Amino acid sequence: MKRRVVLVDDHALFLAGVRAELGDAVEVVGEAGTVADAVPLIKELDPDVVLLDVHLPDGSGDAIINAVAPDRPGVKFLALSVSDAAEDVIAVIRAGARGYVTKTIDPDELAAAIERVAQGDAVFSPRLAGFVLDAFRAGERVADDADLNELTPREREVLQLIARGYMYKEIAARLHLSVKTVESHVSSVLRKLQLSTRHELTRWATQHRLV
Amino acid sequence: MPLPAFATDAEGRALAGVCAGIARSLGVDVTLVRLVFALLALAGGAGIVLYLALWAWSSARHPWWPIGLLVLAGALVLGAVGVSDRAVLGIVLVAAGLAFAWRRGGSFRADAPLSYGGIAIAGVGAVLLFGAGGAPARVLAPGAVAGGLLLVGGPWLWRLALERDAERSARIRTEEREDVATRVHDSVLQTLALIQRHAGEPRRVAALARRQERELRGWLYADRPVGDDGSSLVAALSAAAADVEELHGVRVELASAGDAPAENALVLAAREAMTNAAKFAGVEEIDVYAEVTDDEAAVFVRDRGAGFEPEAVPGDRKGIAESIRGRLERAGGSAVVTSSPGGGTEVELRLPR
Numbered sequence: 001m002k003r004r005v006v007l008v009d010d011h012a013l014f015l016a017g018v019r020a021e022l023g024d025a026v027e028v029v030g031e032a033g034t035v036a037d038a039v040p041l042i043k044e045l046d047p048d049v050v051l052l053d054v055h056l057p058d059g060s061g062d063a064i065i066n067a068v069a070p071d072r073p074g075v076k077f078l079a080l081s082v083s084d085a086a087e088d089v090i091a092v093i094r095a096g097a098r099g100y101v102t103k104t105i106d107p108d109e110l111a112a113a114i115e116r117v118a119q120g121d122a123v124f125s126p127r128l129a130g131f132v133l134d135a136f137r138a139g140e141r142v143a144d145d146a147d148l149n150e151l152t153p154r155e156r157e158v159l160q161l162i163a164r165g166y167m168y169k170e171i172a173a174r175l176h177l178s179v180k181t182v183e184s185h186v187s188s189v190l191r192k193l194q195l196s197t198r199h200e201l202t203r204w205a206t207q208h209r210l211v
Numbered sequence: 212m213p214l215p216a217f218a219t220d221a222e223g224r225a226l227a228g229v230c231a232g233i234a235r236s237l238g239v240d241v242t243l244v245r246l247v248f249a250l251l252a253l254a255g256g257a258g259i260v261l262y263l264a265l266w267a268w269s270s271a272r273h274p275w276w277p278i279g280l281l282v283l284a285g286a287l288v289l290g291a292v293g294v295s296d297r298a299v300l301g302i303v304l305v306a307a308g309l310a311f312a313w314r315r316g317g318s319f320r321a322d323a324p325l326s327y328g329g330i331a332i333a334g335v336g337a338v339l340l341f342g343a344g345g346a347p348a349r350v351l352a353p354g355a356v357a358g359g360l361l362l363v364g365g366p367w368l369w370r371l372a373l374e375r376d377a378e379r380s381a382r383i384r385t386e387e388r389e390d391v392a393t394r395v396h397d398s399v400l401q402t403l404a405l406i407q408r409h410a411g412e413p414r415r416v417a418a419l420a421r422r423q424e425r426e427l428r429g430w431l432y433a434d435r436p437v438g439d440d441g442s443s444l445v446a447a448l449s450a451a452a453a454d455v456e457e458l459h460g461v462r463v464e465l466a467s468a469g470d471a472p473a474e475n476a477l478v479l480a481a482r483e484a485m486t487n488a489a490k491f492a493g494v495e496e497i498d499v500y501a502e503v504t505d506d507e508a509a510v511f512v513r514d515r516g517a518g519f520e521p522e523a524v525p526g527d528r529k530g531i532a533e534s535i536r537g538r539l540e541r542a543g544g545s546a547v548v549t550s551s552p553g554g555g556t557e558v559e560l561r562l563p564r
Contacts, residue, residue, distance in 0.1 A: 130466035163466045164511040165498025
């Protein structure tokens with residue numbers, strides 16, 4: 001069954017491009033260009049995945065997630081961004097997006113990312129993986145919630161390979177794991193990224209850009 | 212707070228219905244209002260004048276009549292409570308002058324010029340007040356004059372300050388616009404012209420667009436890695452990636468964790484690896500990841516292209532691999548090339564810190 005997708009982006013040209021590129025891979029059921037339009041539309045359509053621009057004319061993507069998530073917990077969000085500050089991207093992910101890809105992603109990978117997110121897994125771009133590795137730098141101790149504030153060695157390995165441009169199945173082959181296990185490591189990292197109290201997360205994000 | 216609407220009351224009237232109208236709009240007994248007017252009438256006839264003023268207000272087309280009568284009523288009241296005639300005249304003139312000066316929005320509005328006539332009248336009134344003698348006038352007059360000056364001059368000065376600020380920000384905006392125009396002309400328009408000329412060569416067009424994007428991004432977001440003069444590893448890799456993109460029409464995705472001062476050998480080896488991937492792998496995208504830890508700086512250059520059998524490489528490619536390895540080993544580092552036919556290639560470059 002095709003995934004039902006809503007696109008939220010204020011650049012009409014880009015929307016048209018994504019729609020054309022995705023072609024038959026998914027079913028684009030709706031489009032919106034502002035936070036005000038997107039929230040009721042998503043609630044009404046109840047799609048599988050919302051492809052969400054990080055920055056919109058009347059607010060940022062996390063406003064949409066915060067408004068929709070309580071009513072429609074089944075809707076998954078995938079952040080899509082071209083030139084936004086890392087702090088905005090991190091804000092959207094911490095609001096509950098299942099991942100982040102850049103707008104230069106090729107169509108097949110975008111379709112794969114949508115499918116992955118629809119199944120409840122996480123999607124990281126190489127840059128985001130680099131960011132997480134940087135922010136969760138080994139050796140820096142954090143007082144509380146050690147679980148959430150530290151990456152396991154395995155998670156670190158997986159992230160490094162994502163940063164190096166490996167796809168999940170390549171990572172699985174290299175580390176002698178199943179793709180499912182790789183996915184669960186990435187989901188676990190996403191959870192830490194969303195819940196961690198590490199202050200490096202925000203400090204780093206204000207100093208860097210992800211794209 | 213809006214004033215209660217007032218109109219004469221024709222039904223409950225004794226004379227013109229002014230008292231009845233006031234009583235109705237304030238919701239008090241009409242007798243009480245009439246009593247107040249009667250008492251005021253004893254104060255030099257002020258009540259009568261006030262009555263006429265209100266009557267005129269409710270029926271007049273021109274507002275000057277009731278205003279004039281109101282001023283007269285005020286003067287009569289002041290006279291009745293023992294203020295000297297000269298002081299009363301002074302107060303009336305000050306009030307009238309200020310009324311003139313404040314006409315049509317007063318000095319708050321840019322299109323209402325200062326009323327010099329009004330100020331002059333107020334000034335004459337102030338002089339009269341000063342000279343009027345009597346303790347209350349002497350005490351009150353300077354304060355009243357200062358207040359009057361503030362009322363007339365303050366908004367005017369305020370407006371001047373606002374105008375100056377507006378002018379300055381307009382000038383800054385103009386300068387910014389010119390800066391943007393220059394920038395757009397020098398780079399974006401040039402690139403668009405080049406793209407039109409090379410419309411038939413997709414790789415060239417892609418490279419031009421990519422370079423322009425990089426430039427614009429750098430300008431718009433000050434999007435430069437730490438040590439933006441190219442002295443940091445990530446900055447130097449980013450510059451090398453830009454060169455390779457431009458020369459070979461590929462796309463280089465650079466990710467990083469941590470940063471350090473740039474090491475020439477590492478950057479040049481990475482650039483060589485990117486160039487190789489761009490030339491031989493037959494792909495459009497190359498992934499580069501730089502990671503700096505406490506012990507070492509590592510750069511990974513990966514493509515998902517043709518790949519090769521490391522044992523059976525043609526001489527010239529081996530030479531290139533050797534040049535990468537040799538360069539790094541001389542600097543105390545190491546290089547590992549992993550490749551398989553159809554499985555892409557990855558070059559790992561490591562340099563201890």
